[in-house]
Amino acid sequence: MSAASGQSAKITYREALRLALREALRRDERVFLMGEDVGRYGGSYAVSKGLLEEFGEERIRDTPLSESTFVGAGIGAALNGMLPIVEIMTCNFSLLALDQIVNNAATMRHMSGGQLSVPIVIRMATGAGRQLAAQHSHSFEGWYAHIPGIRIVAPATLEDARGMLWTALMDPDPVLMFEHALLYNLEGELAPDAGPVDIDRAAVRRSGDDVTLVTYGGSLGKTLRAAEQLGERGYGAEVIDLRTLRPLDMGTVLASVAKTHRMVIVDEGWKSGSLSAEIAARTTEDAFYDLDAPIERVCGAEVPIPYPRHLEEAAIPQVPGIVDAALRTVSRHV
Amino acid sequence: MSNATSPVTLLKEMLRVRRFEEKCAELYGAGKIRGFLHLYIGEEAVAVGAMQALQPEDAIIATYREHGHALARGISAGVLMAEMYGKYEGCSHGRGGSMHIFDARMRFYGGNAIVGGGLPLAVGFALADKLTRRPHLTACFFGEGAVAEGEFHESMNLAALWQLPVLFLCENNLYAMGTALERSESQTNLCEKAESYRVPVRAVDGMDVAAVMSATAQAAAEVRGGGGPQFVEFRTYRFRAHSMFDPELYRSKAEVERWKQRCPIKTCTERMVGQGVLDAASVAAIEREVDEEIAAAVSYAESGTWEPVENLLQDVYTARAT
Numbered sequence: 001m002s003a004a005s006g007q008s009a010k011i012t013y014r015e016a017l018r019l020a021l022r023e024a025l026r027r028d029e030r031v032f033l034m035g036e037d038v039g040r041y042g043g044s045y046a047v048s049k050g051l052l053e054e055f056g057e058e059r060i061r062d063t064p065l066s067e068s069t070f071v072g073a074g075i076g077a078a079l080n081g082m083l084p085i086v087e088i089m090t091c092n093f094s095l096l097a098l099d100q101i102v103n104n105a106a107t108m109r110h111m112s113g114g115q116l117s118v119p120i121v122i123r124m125a126t127g128a129g130r131q132l133a134a135q136h137s138h139s140f141e142g143w144y145a146h147i148p149g150i151r152i153v154a155p156a157t158l159e160d161a162r163g164m165l166w167t168a169l170m171d172p173d174p175v176l177m178f179e180h181a182l183l184y185n186l187e188g189e190l191a192p193d194a195g196p197v198d199i200d201r202a203a204v205r206r207s208g209d210d211v212t213l214v215t216y217g218g219s220l221g222k223t224l225r226a227a228e229q230l231g232e233r234g235y236g237a238e239v240i241d242l243r244t245l246r247p248l249d250m251g252t253v254l255a256s257v258a259k260t261h262r263m264v265i266v267d268e269g270w271k272s273g274s275l276s277a278e279i280a281a282r283t284t285e286d287a288f289y290d291l292d293a294p295i296e297r298v299c300g301a302e303v304p305i306p307y308p309r310h311l312e313e314a315a316i317p318q319v320p321g322i323v324d325a326a327l328r329t330v331s332r333h334v
Numbered sequence: 335m336s337n338a339t340s341p342v343t344l345l346k347e348m349l350r351v352r353r354f355e356e357k358c359a360e361l362y363g364a365g366k367i368r369g370f371l372h373l374y375i376g377e378e379a380v381a382v383g384a385m386q387a388l389q390p391e392d393a394i395i396a397t398y399r400e401h402g403h404a405l406a407r408g409i410s411a412g413v414l415m416a417e418m419y420g421k422y423e424g425c426s427h428g429r430g431g432s433m434h435i436f437d438a439r440m441r442f443y444g445g446n447a448i449v450g451g452g453l454p455l456a457v458g459f460a461l462a463d464k465l466t467r468r469p470h471l472t473a474c475f476f477g478e479g480a481v482a483e484g485e486f487h488e489s490m491n492l493a494a495l496w497q498l499p500v501l502f503l504c505e506n507n508l509y510a511m512g513t514a515l516e517r518s519e520s521q522t523n524l525c526e527k528a529e530s531y532r533v534p535v536r537a538v539d540g541m542d543v544a545a546v547m548s549a550t551a552q553a554a555a556e557v558r559g560g561g562g563p564q565f566v567e568f569r570t571y572r573f574r575a576h577s578m579f580d581p582e583l584y585r586s587k588a589e590v591e592r593w594k595q596r597c598p599i600k601t602c603t604e605r606m607v608g609q610g611v612l613d614a615a616s617v618a619a620i621e622r623e624v625d626e627e628i629a630a631a632v633s634y635a636e637s638g639t640w641e642p643v644e645n646l647l648q649d650v651y652t653a654r655a656t
Contacts, residue, residue: 032465058465064495069454069488076458076472079443080393082465084458099485103448104455112436113427114649116443148650172652200654247651 008189013161016190017047017123017179020165021085025055028083031169034061034070035087044089045125045184071097071122075105075174078120083169088124091140091178105174106149117172121165126154127180127218127268128316134304137312139268141178141217142275145246151175152245153199154217156183158190160243163197171199178245180218180268199244202252208236211326212256214279215266216242219317223266226322235330245275253279254287261292262329266317271299293332296325339386341606342620344543348378348599349624351402354411357628358401358418358432362578366635367418370447371432374402376573379598380505381406383546384473384568387501387554393441393459393472395452397505398433400445403475409437411627412634421638428641429649449510450483452476453502457489460498460563471499471557478567479510481527482518490531490565497562501554502528504565505540507572512584528565540568541596573597 011019024031033048033055039062042049052060063070067088074086088094094101101122108116128137145152151173155161161179168175205220206227215223220241227237238256242248257263263283267276276297283295301315355375361367374381381402388394388407396403404414409425417424418432425437426445434445443459446452456474463470480486481504493500504524508515515522525535534556538549546568553564571593575582582590606612 064488064491066488066492068485069457069492072451072454072485072489073458073461073492076395076455076460077462077465078458079455080459080462082462099448099451100454103451104446109652110649111426111430111434112438112444113425113429115426115436115438117652151651 008191010187011158011190012184013158013186014045014047014184016158016161017165018049018051020162021048021051022054024085024166024169025051025059027166030081030083031085032059032061032082033085033087034063034074036063036065036089038062038087043087045181047184048087067093067096068100072100072104074120074122075100075118078118078174079108079116084120085165085169086120086122088122090136090181091124091126092136092138094124094140101144101150101174101176102147106147109173110149118174119169119172121168121175121177123177123179125181126178127182128300128305128312129182129218131307131309131312133307137305139300141245142267142269144176145275145278147246149173150246151199152178153243154178154180154245156180156217156220156241156243158186158188159194160197162190162194164199166196167199175199178217182218186221200249202243202249203241204238204252204256205241206237206239208238208260210235210237210260211262211264211330212238212240212253212260213264213266213322213326214240214242214253216245217268219266219268222317222319223322226319226326229319229323230326235326237326248279248282250279250282250286254283254290257283257287258290261290263291264296264298264322264325264329266298266322268300268316270302271297272302274299293329296329298322298325339547341544341602341611344382344386344547345599345602345606346620346624347382347406348543348602349620350411350627351378351382351405352599353624353628354405354414354631355401357632359574361418361632367432368420369431369433370398370577372399372577373574374399374572376593376597377505377507377540377570378402379543379546380503380540380568380570381475383543384475384503384550386547387550388473389470391441391468391470393443393470394475395443395456395459395472396435396445396475397449397452397477398445398447399477400435400475401432404435404437404442407440407442409435409440409442411631415631415635416638419635419638421635422641423634423638450476450480450485453480453485453489456500457493457498460493460500461496464496464498469558471501471554473501473503475503475505477510478504478506478508478515478524479513481524482510487531490528490533490563493563494531494533499557500563501550501557502533502563502565503550504567505570506567507570509572509576509584511576512580514584524567525565533563533565534561535565535567537567537569540570541598541601543598543602571596
């Protein structure tokens with residue numbers, strides 16, 4: 001980062017991720033990047049473009065299409081002193097590595113009585129919205145958030161895309177980073193001194209007193225737009241970006257609910273057995289009497305994501321649906 | 335472990351494994367050990383022979399049938415037995431039990447209950463050593479059943495493609511639980527599978543501890559020389575049930591008896607007595623020493639403590655410094 005001028009620069013989410021990768025590779029020789037097409041091709045979403053030329057084939061490693069083994073190899077390398085960053089092209093392919101993530105990365109520390117650490121970061125694209133049909137549009141972060149032993153983060157902003165990686169790498173435990181595929185082209189200003197950020201706390205992205213909108217990742221932008229529309233109608237919506245999906249920072253969520261007494265959860269994952277269900281359950285367990293209206297959830301429809309645009313749009317959370325859910329909560333009283 | 339190359343030491347090491355596991359079976363019957371218990375009895379020559387070729391800095395990855403490997407590596411029988419009991423004094427504080435033996439100081443990394451699950455880890459261990467220019471290898475034990483898993487093929491390919499220092503040690507005991515090799519593989523020649531990934535191979539009599547030691551040492555030397563991975567197939571046999579609940583419907587008693595004639599401990603003892611290296615008195619002395627060690631291990635486990643329930647959630651994540 002040589003922006004000596006001290007002024008914010010226009011940057012994309014993709015470039016912010018690349019800055020983070022470059023910083024990590026420069027800062028610590030134990031760091032290497034491994035995955036399908038991360039080198040010659042430049043990364044399927046072009047996140048790692050140019051890194052092969054800068055860091056060479058030893059540290060920017062193209063792998064065969066062997067998800068289970070290159071993820072497992074990342075875990076093994078982490079156990080043996082390295083700080084691997086493994087890129088899985090999309091979370092859809094991560095199912096082929098589920099055994100390694102769930103049975104090895106997540107268990108090693110506990111199963112060994114605290115002897116072992118797995119300081120790996122596994123990055124993957126997630127989410128729908130590009131007409132890629134059922135097998136390429138999954139949101140599996142909620143599934144992964146079910147599993148003790150791994151941390152799940154979902155950078156939704158340029159600052160988090162820039163700052164979460166280093167913190168995740170320095171964490172002794174395995175961290176899975178879910179990057180919503182629609183965010184890669186997100187453009188905005190990033191402070192020249194932007195650097196590592198915490199991966200423990202949810203963030204209040206917009207303050208309001210009337211309703212709490214809880215979301216993360218690819219749905220943050222839609223939720224903020226919904227909050228603006230609610231503001232135009234006279235309702236103050238507070239928007240919480242979870243940032244870390246496991247362990248959940250329920251403290252920030254509950255503090256907001258204690259103020260607004262109403263909550264809408266926006267989660268692109270399917271509603272049944274989802275992260276939104278977990279947040280709703282914990283809120284009723286721990287803050288039932290703070291609520292003045294039933295919790296609303298705006299989630300992925302219970303259907304494999306269809307190809308046609310109009311059906312795909314109908315299958316995932318959209319701004320009007322979030323606004324409607326929020327209006328329902330503010331119009332109800334106990 | 336250079337002195338371990340003495341034939342008498344090899345015999346004693348195999349006996350330690352045998353007696354330890356016989357005691358485990360007894361303790362299982364007494365309810366002291368629970369869960370799954372996969373005994374290695376019959377296959378001792380493989381772990382004991384192969385381990386002699388490894389250095390303290392080498393990493394070892396094994397399977398859920400790994401008590402023999404753990405003992406042969408140098409994890410004390412007491413600490414191991416405490417782990418079998420689930421006691422806090424066990425090598426994994428009792429959290430892992432029989433299938434998850436870990437000892438980072440010994441560079442012993444399990445203990446994996448998912449067939450084939452350790453192979454990708456071994457590739458990663460070796461990748462780390464190669465990237466940091468450390469002259470170590472990673473020894474990866476697995477059964478022939480793992481050959482049916484995709485991870486075997488992916489790992490052979492990746493280790494060969496990247497020329498990583500992995501010693502793939504395949505313990506072919508002919509049955510994946512109850513499924514015979516010829517009932518699960520179209521190609522039953524395991525070496526040909528490995529060779530198809532351009533990994534050099536050796537097939538060895540896994541019932542002969544000297545042959546195991548020699549073949550593993552040769553393969554290890556090739557790996558250390560920078561020649562990439564090696565594959566060694568040990569042809570061996572499990573005398574006992576797969577685990578504790580196995581009526582053994584899939585093989586005949588006659589077959590088991592035939593293999594028992596080739597018991598690595600029996601043949602090794604007979605050979606040394608025949609050569610005049612050992613006599614009845616010295617064999618009895620070894621037996622007595624081993625029995626004393628196992629008895630002490632049981633006492634250690636018995637006197638061990640249970641981890642407080644308050645510790646339940648510890649070591650799921652690393653405790654934050656704050």
